[in-house]
Amino acid sequence: MPLRRFLCLPVLAAFLGPLAAQAPEPPNPVMARYTKREVLIPMRDGVRLFTSxxxxxxxxxPHPILLQRTPYGVGPYGEDAYRRGVGPSATFADQDYIVAYQDVRGRFMSEGTFVDARPVNPTKGPKDTDETTDTYDTIDWLVKHLPDNNGKVGMWGISYPGHYTAQGMLCGHPALKAVSPQxxxxxxxEGDDSYHRGAFQLTANFGFFLFFHSRHDAPSPDRPEVTEVGTPDGYRWYLDAGPVAGLEGKVKQAPEGIWEEYIRHTAYDAYWQARDLRPHLRGVKPAVLTVGGWFDAEDLFGALACARTLTEKSPATDSHLVMGPWTHGQWAGGDGSRIGTAEFGSRTAAWFEQDVELPFFNHxxxxxxxxALPKATVxxxxxxxxxxxxxxxPKQAKxxxxxxxxQGRISFARPGATDGFDAFVSDPAKPVPYTQDISFDYSAPYMVEDQRFAARRPDVLVYETAPLTEDLTLAGPVRPVLHVSTTGTDSDWIVKVIDVFPDDAPDPAHxxxxWHAAGQQMLIRGDALRGKFRNSFTTPEPFVPGQPTEVAFTLPDVFHTFKKGHRLMVQVQCSWFPLVDRNPQVFCDIPHARPGDFRKAEQRVYHSADLSSRIEVLALQ
Structure with a gap:
């Protein structure tokens, strides 16, 4: 939920009116084509939600209706203040949809109390509310009160608005025909914005709550000020600031209740289980277009989990998946032709908007x-x-x-050695950085960043194949199965899958x-598991110092071809800072760890016939 914010803002900026005085702008095309109304729509419990x-x-x-529900504000506010674009993208500019934007409960101009990722209430009575009832009541009001509508409604949204779209498709209103949770x-x-299997997403979450403040007063159109930390060097700032629980005291900002809930609930307890949407994704009636990016650092898990769960639990739903080579929301905020030095050969976002998203809603x-839209467009x-x-x-993936x-090798056959391991010392005082960038907020391109800077560290294990003699295509989840030991009682385990370019690789245009592409180590997928949750997400348990144990977890899917002449590399490390908060390597309540709890540990990765550490994948033949 971190970047349910900053990465959403570039996406939203194109559609919001100017927030500050700037150079004269051309005439607003939305003002020429639309009339704006602002209304308070009553919910079944009497709370009214502000809708633009x-x-x-x-x-x-008659025209269909498109609805977006958001916690980020539907501004510009005022019936004479217009956005410069409406709908999911600029391709909707001449489509004449009725477009409605709504502040969710307790945000900006809507009444009520905001609850972060408000859980679905499966036992609600006639006057009980959740996001599904608020969606139902909003749609019901729109189709009954807006002139010239054709009685059909669609929903879309990216990140947090994508979450509200996923909740909205559960509302059951017969007018809701198409939704696109993006x-x-x-x-x-388990894998979205807050934690990744127990590994707290530090930069994303703390940075988010410097921007996203709970409202403690009456409805207001004012945006909260972004708290400044005084340095662009996030690595240094977070390291100097110490344990997570003390971070709020390092900035001049009132305590944020949601942040406090996050660091209180470090295991997959009832708080998080209630917010898991997967158990509720059954019997979904509208058509669904789930959209995600292969290099989305925030909600790659969510897009894949949404599509997979619909297939498994709601098989009658007309459900489709699109996965492109994008960071968070990049399909709606750029042409999608590249990320950093990674180039994709075409304007992938523009193609998606024109040839997939617009035809989906129009149909x-x-x-x-x-x-007919394919089941998966990837x-x-x-x-x-x-x-x-x-x-x-793909069914044909094996x-x-x-x-x-x-000696840092990767083999396609189980090792025959009777013993063997690689070892390194992990020091919480000098954690492995996740990026070379000097920034406080997280660096979106890190998901494709050259990993040579990490490979040179003594606390990162590096394994690679010989140059491939033919193309190798991975298509699906990546599952590390490591046999490890530690001299501590807890440890994070980070696994990265990397494409190593040959020494004659040409430089990209940008x-x-x-920097040169020759020999670059392009990150394809990486993720973390907090080791105490290796056997149970709900019940953490310490490691026995020095005792080998299996650590296995599933990284989000990839769809990548390692070209002939390239190498497949795997890096293993025990910190990824400050993307992930530091593990003291002592079994404890990590957010409230004391300075003395942070200790060095020797980490071992075993590779023998009995303890065969490996990466399990699906490959297209």
């Missing part, structure tokens, strides 16, 4: 005929091409394992000074 509505001036025919938060503890809301990085499948992961061996 853009009505097409064309009244010659980078939706589905499970905040279900305007009855526009068109070819971009294959490495080969840089769109592909379609009738299932994700299991394969890559075994870690001595190449930083002094």
């Amino acid at each position: 509505i853009y009505l097409p001036k064309d009244t010659s025919r 980078a939706p938060m589905i499970d905040l503890w 279900y809301l305007k009855d526009v005929p068109g070819p 971009f294959e990085t490495g080969s840089n091409r769109w592909r379609t499948f009738d299932a994700w992961p 299991p394969r394992s890559f075994y870690l061996e001595s 190449c930083p000074p002094g």
Whole structure:
């Protein structure tokens, strides 16, 4: 939920009116085509939700409605203040949808009390509310009160608004025909914004709450000020600030209750379980277009989990998945042709907007005929091409394992050695950085960043194949199965899968000074597990010092081709700072750890016939 914010802001900026005086702008096309209304829509418990509505001036025919519900404000506020674009993208500019934006409960101009990722209430009575009832009541009001609507409603949203879209598709209103949850938060503890299997997403969350403040007064259109920390060097600031529980005291800001809940609930307890949407994704009636980015550091998990759960638990739903080569929300805020030095050969976002997203809504809301949308439309990085499948992961993908061996090798066969391990010392006082960038907020391009800076550290183990003799395509989840030991009683385990380019690789068009693609180690996928949760997400347990134990977890899916001549590399480390908070390597309540709890530990990764550390994948033949 971190970047349910800053990464959303570039996406939203194109559609918000100017927030500060700037140079003269051209005439506003939305003002020329739409009439704006602002209304307070009553919910079943009497709370009223502020809704900004853009009505097409064309009244010659009825129009469908598009709805977005958001905690970020529907500004600009005032019926004479217009956005410069409405709808999911600029491709909707001439489509004459009725577009409604709503402040959710307790945010900006809406009444009521805000609850972070408010849980679905499966036992609600006639006057009980949750996000599904608020969605139902809003849709019901819109179709009954807005002139010239055709009785069909769609929803869309990215990140936190994507979460509200995923909740909204559960509302059951018969007018809701099509929804597009994009980078939706589905499970905040297992893999979305807050934790990744117990590893707290530090920069994302603390930075988010410097921007996102709970409202303690009456409804207001005012945006909270962003708290400044006084340095761009997040690595140094977080290291100097100490344990997580003391961070709020380092900034001049009132305590944030949501932040305090986050660091209180470090295990997958009832707080997080209630916010997991997967148990509720059953019997979904509207058509669904789930959208995500392969390099989304926030909600890659959510997009994949949403699509997978619909397939498993709601098989009758007309559900489709799109995964592109994008960071968080990049499909709606740029052309999608590159991330940092990684180039994808085409304007992938523009293609998605014009050829997938717009036809999806037009088909279900305007009855526009068109070819059937594939079950999965996914971009294959490495080969840089769109592909379609009738299932994700592809049915033709087969299991394969890559075994870690001595001397930094990766083998395609189980090792025959009777013993063997690699060891290093992990020091919480000098954690491995997750990026070379000097920034306080997280660096979005880190998901494709060259990992040579990490490979040179003594506390990062590096394994790689020989140059590949043919293309290798991975398509699906990546599951590290490590046999490890530690001299501590807790430890994080970070695994990264990397594409190593050959020494004759040409430089891309957008190449930083002094950097070259030859030999680069491009991150394809990386993620963390807090070791105390290796056997149970709900019940943490310490390591027995020096005793080998299995640590296995699942990284989000990839769809990447390692080209002939490239190498597949795996890096293993025990810190990834400050993306992930520091593990003291002592079994304790980590947010409230004392300075003396942070200790060095010797970490071992075993690779023998009996203790075969490996990476399990699905590969296309």
